Amino acid sequence: MRTMTSAVERLAAAVLAALLAALSPARAEIGVTDDLGRRVVLARPAQRIVSLAPHATELLFAAGAGDKVVAAVDYSDYPPPARRLPRIGSFASIDLERLLALRPDLVVAWQSGNGAGTIERLERLGLTVYVTESHRLEQIAADIERLGELAGTGPAAARAAEAFRAKLAALAARYGGQRPVRVFYQVWNQPLTTVNGEQIISQVLSLCGGRNVFAELPALAPTVDVEAVLAADPEAIIASGMDLSRPEWLDDWRRWPQLQAVRRGNLLFVPPDLLQRHSPRILDGAESVCRQLERVRAKDAP
Template sequence: MITRITALAALLLCAPLAAAEIRLTDATGHELVLPGPAQRIVSLAPHITEVLFAAGAGDKVVGVVAYSDYPEAARRLPQVGSYTKVDLEAVAALRPDLVVGWVSGNPPANLDKLRALGIPVFVSEARNLADVATSLETVGRLAGTEAVAHAAAESFRARRAALAARYGARPTVRMFYQIWDRPLMTINGTHVISDAIRLCGGENVFAGLGPLAATIGVEAVLAADPEAIVASGMGEERPEWLEQWRNWPNLTAAATGNLFFIPPQLIQRHTPRLLDGAEQLCVHLEQARARREAAPR
């Protein structure tokens, strides 16, 4: 009898454990239920692709959208359109067991159509730096890579805390963050970039605007008279239009030379690299403070 029990116990120990059900509510309030960790994931935003890789789930990503260019391995994956115009047929052809979308970028109708096809969809949105760490842990849970994801999240939190300790209490620098030139666009105070601005001891002069990303006029910038202007442009090169602010020599940012550039992939994507952009921003605002202190009184 004991031998039979021992044999049965050994058999149970050797048998594969059933995957635990995963139940999570996404940023839009939809509840997602997966029978186990996702094995075939389609990402509907470049920053989501990057977060998936950072969370240890890169080998489970089978499809991405245009501009998913980091890490290098993401460039070789099949593309399913852009984040604003998803090719639903291309997504379905990849037979995903999970699609991860973006609240601010993916049209809700596209996400609803994917759900109607029976494809599980989880939608995320980072509104502050803490949300980036949470996103890492969330996708790690969805993909079954919790250990890697948790380590990445903790590393992000530690680095954020170090930047806050170094720069958060420095004298405030009023600044304008410029997304684009034509039309002239900026971000409001609830955008994740504004959280990076606060981390560096900066103040977004357009924090009170309603939309996350808003179109404004040159007159509004001149009236706000920021001490620094930070722009991101489209790529690695400093945009020519940043220098156009020198046409208004009475503008404090122009008069002091506080016209700074940060590559958009470092500051505009909700990924661990956002802290690379934040660190550059903190250094720029320190330069603005130094110029203020050096100015003749």
Template sequence: MTETLTRGRYSAFVLALLWGLSAVPAQAETCVTDDTDRKVCLARPASRIVALSPGATELVFAAGAGDQVVGVVSFSDYPPEARQRQSVGSHTRLDLETLLALEPDLLVGWVTGNPAEQLERLQGLGLPLYLSEPRRFEDVATSLERLGALAGTRDTARAVADDFRVGIEALRERHRDAAPVRVFYQVWDEPLMTVNDEHLISQAMALCGGDNVFGELPRLVPRISEEAVLGADPEAIVAGGMGEENRDWLDAWERFEELSAVRRDNLFFVPPSLIQRPTPRLLEGTRILCDHLETARGRG
């Protein structure tokens, strides 16, 4: 009888265990919408992420998922740990063989920077691809939150996103009534290139009270001529350069003494990674830009 009871208890235990296991819900699929309105879904948090632009690399690290990044492209230099990750080529020409060998479970691409045909091929292989193209400050914050959701780092991503929102709003309030300054932003030198009002850099200028002299051009990053800059006669010229401390592009404008920006010594440098990458460090770059434009107002 004792043996019968023991067997009965064991059977009851097994049944209870099986019932308990069956009652545990399956892990819910995580889905987000990327910047092209595509739905990206993962069955489990991404553990092997490849970022296909320097900006994407920064965003993933900032979202708290740096440990999951296994591949990056050239010039992915921030944070410093990113330099230790496997290179998969440049953002303009991906090394697909190396990329696929990393067995990624999430790719973070750049809509206007990565070759469309290579992105299409990666999609055709069935790899989860999140396409990034922030055009507004809020887009930077929501990108952090979406990537945090896909990587299983929601809390970290949300905290960084909220800090970014608070910092941007503080700058917006501080410069809300600032007198306008007509600005030319140089994004490249040969060919000479700028940005229109749809670009995030122009959004930063506007927040600081800057009026983009080429804001109404139809292309996001239009090519222009020196003659066009002379005709626009900006009150301030802002540029990055070929490095984080290279002001050569500004020096080239000093020969045009007829420009208001040159006469007033309103030639300003902002480290390119702080303003040309749509990441949380854009807050720092925008602060620098606002300080420059405040200086320009004082020299008006």
């Protein structure tokens, strides 16, 4: 009886040990959930990362994983070391062969830029894909943290995410309660394009105490006409244009002195890379928006 019990015990112990042995690599696995709610699992921290969008490259560098990025797409120009990365096409059309030849262990994609089709294709090719798709500022901090976990640079990423959240909170505390300023954000002039309330830029405006005059439109990036802007009569027009220079077409609005924005000299410019990329630098753009809207309010006082 006694020996039998001990035999059973030994067997149980052996089974347990075997189970533990089978489970232990699983414990070392890294798993996070990406912006689409998909589970992304790596056996060990990523060492060869390919970024498929300019903002994804910025997120990876912010997460402390910059030295593990082996390739990126066109316009990955920030931070400066990113400019030297090999290119594998643009975010809209990726050279899949070059991507596979690099043997990446993690690909960081962008749903609305790369397209669901491309992402599905990458997965069928056996690649591990983390998809970014941020519609809110808070998601940028979460993306940094998760990419840090995947790259094994958790502590650095946590610090960066914390800094981002702190800056976001500081901006909200300082500007969020100010007098609302009605703003028209102009993405482009031909055709005249703006953003609706779902867009992250609209959240930046609210963060600074601005109100997007076209927040209610159903399309994410609606085309409107000059007349609609006249009817909305914004107090400020913010445009981004193509690069670091203020777009000439912003001054086309001077034809319309009926607009409050023109009458009060509130034709404002923020560089597109600081607002249109879902990267940590968006808070630099937000800071610029907040300061400029503050000056708009200061004109209230006679």
